[in-house]
Every structure is written in C-alpha cells, then in structure tokens.
Amino acid sequence: MAKFLSKGFWESVASIILRNRPLIIILVLAFTVFLGFQWRHMRFTYTEANLLPDDHEVNLEYQNFKDKFGEEGNLIVLGIQDERLFTPEILTAWNELSAKIAQSDAVALSLSLKDLKILDKQEEPQRFDLVPFMTDSTLTTESAASYRKLLFDDLPFYENLIYNKETGTVRSAVYLKKDLINTPARRDFVVNDLIPAIADFEAAHDIKVRTSGMPYIRTLNAQNIIDEIGIFVGAALLVTSFIFFFFFRSYRATFISMVTVIIGVMWAFGFLGLLGYEITVLTAIIPPLIIVIGIPNCIFLINKYQQEYKNHGNQVKALQRVITKVGNATLMTNITTASGFGTFILTESSLLSEFGVVASINIIAIFLLCLLIIPILYSYMSPPKEKHLKHLGKNWIEGFVDWMERMVRNRRTTIYASSVLLLALSIIGIYQIRISGSLIEDMPKKAGFYKDIKFFEEEFDGIMPLEILIDTKKKQGVMKLSTLKRMEELSTTIEEQPELSAPISIVNLVKYAKQAYFNGNPKYYQLPTSNESNFILPYAKSFDNDENLMGAYVDSTGQYARITTFMKDVGTDKMERAEENIQLKIDKLFPEERYEVTMTGTALVFQKGTDYLVMNLVISLSLAILLIALFMAWMFKSLRMIIVSLIPNLLPLLVTAGMMGFIGIPIKPSTILVFSIAFGISVDDTIHFLAKYRQELKANKWKIKKSVYASLRETGVSMFYTSIVLFFGFSVFMISSFGGTVALGGLVSATLLFAMLANLLLLPSLLLSLESEIANKDVFKEPALQIVDREGDEDTAGTKTKNKQ
Structure with missing residues (x-):
C-alpha cells in the first residue's frame, strides 16, 4: 500500500487528472446522472427502527407472534374530552366522522360509539347476539344522555378501551388492515383521509380531537424525517458556505466548493437508491453530513492552491502541487473518518450497518470529488487575483x-x-448515564402528535403495545376455565404496574359473557365459576362466528391466546422492572410443561434493541480505536x-x-x-x-x-x-x-x-x-x-x- 501513497504515485495522479480534464468531467457528470436515476428507488421507512439482528431471539419471538395474530401495531385512536360530546349535534357529528373514516379501504374495523355492540342472550338456540349500542336514528337530548349513562355505568367491558370513567374521556378505535400497515397505503390513509376528516370536524364544532396510535405516529414521524432532510441540507450549505466565504473572501472559491459538495449530496441520495436502503432517522443525516465533512477537504485544497500560486505565480505548478502535497494527507484523514463510520458495518443491526455502509462510501466519494473537481475547475479559470489571496496574509x-x-x-x-x-x-x-429504550423520547416535543401521545398516556396509560403470547400446547386449550383464571390473575398483575394499561384479552370477553347471561347486570362482570361455565360457555360458542371478537384474541385453533397491554413512555429501568414483575408472575402461574408464554411487542423489541446497541457500542468503538491505531502504527x-x-x-x-x-x-x-x-x-x-x-x-x-x-x-x-x-x-x-x-x-x-x-x-x-x-x-x-x-x-x-x- 505504501507505493500508492508515495510521492511518485501522487505525481502520477496529478498528471492523469490535469491531462484528462474533459474526460474526467464527463465521467463525473455521467456518474452523477446515473446516480440521479437511482433516486427513484429511494424509499422511506414505514416501520420502527428494528435495532436487533433478524435472527435474535427477541425478533424471532416477535415474528412468531405476528404469524399467529398479524401485525399488532395497527390501532389508531381518536379521543375527545369534552362534556358536549353527549349532546345530539356533537354525538351525531362524531358518529358521522367515524362512519366516514370506516369507509376507507385501509380500515379493517372501526370501533366508535355507533359501532359498539351489546351482548344479548338468546335462548333458542342458546347464543349471544350482538345488538347495536345505539339504536335511535335521530338523537335527542334525553337519548344522548341515556347512552352516556349506559356506557359509563353498565358496560365495564369497554372501560379503558372506549372510555375513562374518571375523566369522561371517550375514544374511538380504528384498526387498519394488517397487510397495509408497513406500506405507503398507510401514509395515504393518514395524510389524505384521516387528518382532513378530523380537521373538518374540529373546525365545524370547535372541539379538539386527540389522535394517536402507532400507525399514526409512524406516519407523521416519517414525514418529519422527510421534511427535515431538505432543511438540514439547506442549513448545512448555508452555514458552511458562510464560514468558507469568511475565511477566503472569494465568491469563486465559495461557488466551487458548493458545487462540489452539492454533487456529493446528489451522490449520497443516489447511493441510498442504488443500494436499496430505506431512509431512516439515521440515513437521513448522511447528505448534510457529507457537506460538513466535504468543506474541510475544500479548505485544504483551495488554500494550498492559492498559497502555492502566491509563492511562484505558476498556475499549472500550483495545481499539480495541490494534488501531490495535499492529496495524500486528505486521503488518509478521510479514510480514518470513514473508518469511524465503517465500524457500524460490523454490527449485526441492519439499521446501523446500512448507515455505516452509506456513510463510509460517501466520505470516500466526497474526497474523490474534491480531488477531481477543484483542480480541474481552477485550471479552466484565470489565475487568482490579488484580492483572492488577501486572506493568506x-x-x-x-x-x-x-x-x-x-x-x-x-x-x-x-x-x-x-x-x-x-x-x-x-x-x-x-x-450517572442512563440508558433509554423509549420509542418516542426522540420524537418532536412540540409536534401535535407528541402532545396527543402524552394525553392518551394520561387517560389510558399508554399507546405502545406490549403483547403476551400464551401457547396452551393443545387445541381449544385457551377456553378452559383453568387457563382463563390464570390469564385473569396475570392480567391483574399487569394492571397493577403503573407503567402499563389495563390489559385486553379473551378474559374480558368471557367476563362480559357472564354479565350478558345475567341480563346485563354489571356486578356479574367476572369469570364464571366451574358450575356457571357449564351454562355460559355454550352461549359463548357463538363468538366463533365473529372473527373480530375471537380472532383478535384467540387463534383459529384455540391453542394460542394473546394478552394486549399498552405501555407509557418510561425509562428503561422502569420498563425492565415491570417486565421482571410480569415474568415472575408468568413463571408462577404457567407451568412450563403445560404452557409456553412469551412477552413481545413493539415496545419490548425496541427496548431490547437499545440494550443490544449499548453492548455493541463498546465493540464498535473498540474496533474504531484498534483500526485507527493500526493506521498510526503503519504511518509512524x-x-x-x-x-x-x-x-x-x-x-x-x-x-x-x-x-x-x-x-x-x-x-x-x-x-x-x-x-x-x-x-x-x-x-x-x-x-x-x-x-x-x-x-x-x-x-x-x-x-x-x-x-x-x-x-x-x-x-x-x-x-x-x-x-x-x-x-x-x-x-x-x-x-x-x-x-x-x-x-x-x-x-x-x-x-x-x-x-x-x-x-x-x-x-x-x-x-x-x-x-x-x-x-x-x-x-x-x-x-x-x-x-x-x-x-x-x-x-x-x-x-x-x-x-x-
């Protein structure tokens, strides 16, 4: 390698560059056009950043859960905290908004007040019918008030799912089709259908609608990333060009530098498209990063050119010496910079690996662009005038x-x-450093959707899903009373955790079935006894015909069940303590020989991913130190x-x-x-x-x-x-x-x-x-x-x- 960094080598490089200027310019432009065409392959991420390797145990468990129940992050919630909701005009408008949203092709199920169902016991044959919660075609003041009383007093099944009894907050649940969650169709629905419909409702009735849920948060968060790319690139160009002009006091030098780094930015976007990488919150910073790293290269090269010309007044000699004298050092410094980024390639996290690949490639690319473009453009221009050299003195x-x-x-x-x-x-x-595994900590604090996240955390104890998958190891094992009682006891433990919301599972539905069996009396909202189950569970078999009721909580074989809870935005320590408490209860309630129980979900995967990255921090930094130490050993x-x-x-x-x-x-x-x-x-x-x-x-x-x-x-x-x-x-x-x-x-x-x-x-x-x-x-x-x-x-x-x- 030493021969490539020798003086003779760089003299040959200088000769090639200066003798083949038109060809090199054509090649640079051609490659820029080629990478420009790759922009069409750029795509923005529609999922959370998965920081774990694909074959990590936590990822495999999460994938197993999705194989059974599909994508769990498909819920969008709309909430209102306003006493006027249960008036005829507002309640009618709220129902119309829900109906409008439900008409979208992206929506699998809408659960608003007008969509709520009540279990009604029928004797011949023994079954539960689902009858509408709201039956009046035209609302009056009395009927609207009666619906409020019925919901808050007689339907505990919907508590913390649809309403908060203490504050009077009511929300609607919109479940998107699971096969559209991680596609552009999700963005189209949120941006083109949901947000305009909500805005129209708010404007017409002067009522604030709170909106949240992972699909909604992901969409607006991704849109913020897209919007900020342009802001970063513009700000980086503005700041660096101002500083550059302050140093050199030359419009020409500033223009040449800006042209060079702008081409570098175009290449950065092109490489993202060429490699097929998604634009994430990390890869989005690469284009402005190239500007920041590229400008020092320009400073070294242009300053050396002007210094050489001032010494002997020979433009060709000055350009040649720029390449031979500064090229070597600039190459090595760019290699060490690229090495710092390149260590991320060795991590097993695809998110960091992709960032390391694109960043290191583009750092070397901006070095080549500076080395080629700056001497060639100056060779076609007149020699520097005295005013261009004033800064040297x-x-x-x-x-x-x-x-x-x-x-x-x-x-x-x-x-x-x-x-x-x-x-x-x-x-x-x-x-004193703490570790954060929060999904939303980095999100814009001033954004409306972030404030809505905090609202739903306060009202319903979180919006980030945490799932518990229970394998009973036998078909129809979920509906056994012994299993249901174990699930209820685990649900009680979950509800006692201040970081978690009240859980939802088949247990809630069976408890509602008992209430319905006893003519809707809310004091019977509980699991049936062994004797009662002989009478009630035959009625509950009618649930099998309703996929939205059973399919959401129990798989088609009756072997697997899920318990869904939602987590607040808490620190990693609190999250780990809650996880530990739940795991202790799981180990106590579910014997390994009869059950297999795993915790998963978006919140847990992200938290485990953060822990994984902390371990990789030491490894990647050690690699960077070792690699650069080897450079030092070779150089000195x-x-x-x-x-x-x-x-x-x-x-x-x-x-x-x-x-x-x-x-x-x-x-x-x-x-x-x-x-x-x-x-x-x-x-x-x-x-x-x-x-x-x-x-x-x-x-x-x-x-x-x-x-x-x-x-x-x-x-x-x-x-x-x-x-x-x-x-x-x-x-x-x-x-x-x-x-x-x-x-x-x-x-x-x-x-x-x-x-x-x-x-x-x-x-x-x-x-x-x-x-x-x-x-x-x-x-x-x-x-x-x-x-x-x-x-x-x-x-x-x-x-x-x-x-x-």
Missing part, C-alpha cells in the same frame, strides 16, 4: 496560535492538571507514538460521556453514534500534527522543542479552521425537532472542540515531556505518510511559518 489568528504556544511552553503543568480534573469529573458523570512505525496519539483523542470521548451523565442525555440509538463518529474525525488532527512533527524532527536534526513548536504553528491554524467548520456544521443538526438528532449534533460538536484543544495543547505537551522516550531515531522510524515535502513549506491554513524555540 491575515494574521488575526496569530493571537490564538501565540496563546497555544505559550501554554505548551510555560504551562504544561496546568494542561496536565486540567486534563486530570476533566478525566475525574468525566468518570463521575459516566456513572512507533508503538509509543500510538499510545501518545490516542490519549488526546480518547480524553474528549470521556469528557463527552461525562457531559451526557451530568446533563441527563441518555445512551440511546442516536447518541450511541457520537463516539465512533467523533473519534474518526478528531484523529485527523492528530495525523496532521504528528506527520508534520516527524518532518520537523528530520529537518531540525531531532531537536525536540523546536520541532514541536514549529509543528504547532504549522498545523494549529488549519486545525482551528477545520474544527470551526466541523463545529458549526454539526451544530446544524441541533435545529432538528428530533431530540436524538439534536443530541447527536451537539455532542459531536462539543467532542470535536475538545479534541482540537487536546491535539493542540495536550499532544504537544506530551511530546515535550516524553521527548527522551519517543523522539529518537530508533523509536520514531521513517513514517509511511508524508504530508508535504520541505519545498514551499507554508502553513496549510494560510499563515507563514513562525518557528520559535
């Missing part, structure tokens, strides 16, 4: 460089003490230098982790990305500094202090410039309405800022303090990487070298 940044040098020269003890103090505080903060041929170089890059990660603990930002799928991303990017500064340091050692005949200070002044400004771009570039993600994306942007920005200071203060201090151990010819051998040669050795960020000893 500005020394406003010299104060910052002088301060760094004074600190390294005179205040190393202060630097070490500050580092140790930060490390101690970080360790304290790390112990010194084990001691590897250790010294990793310290200023690991400390910022620990500081960020400590900040998360103190601020209260949990470990979750979005924030897990921070560490590998930041490490992959921050190590770039270390590579630049150490490579320059190695050159200065040779040039200064192994004089340590002179070499360290020269390297600090040479690389300090470029690190500052690129860190500023990266800091504000990642800060763009903080405008997101998603909490996880905000945390990702803020944490990466903070980490990169700490990393810059660590590489400019702590790293040179370590080199000076350990000079006898690491800075001799035997330890610090000839490196494989050369950043620039001694000819024209100016600061790559635009200031003249000032070596001080």
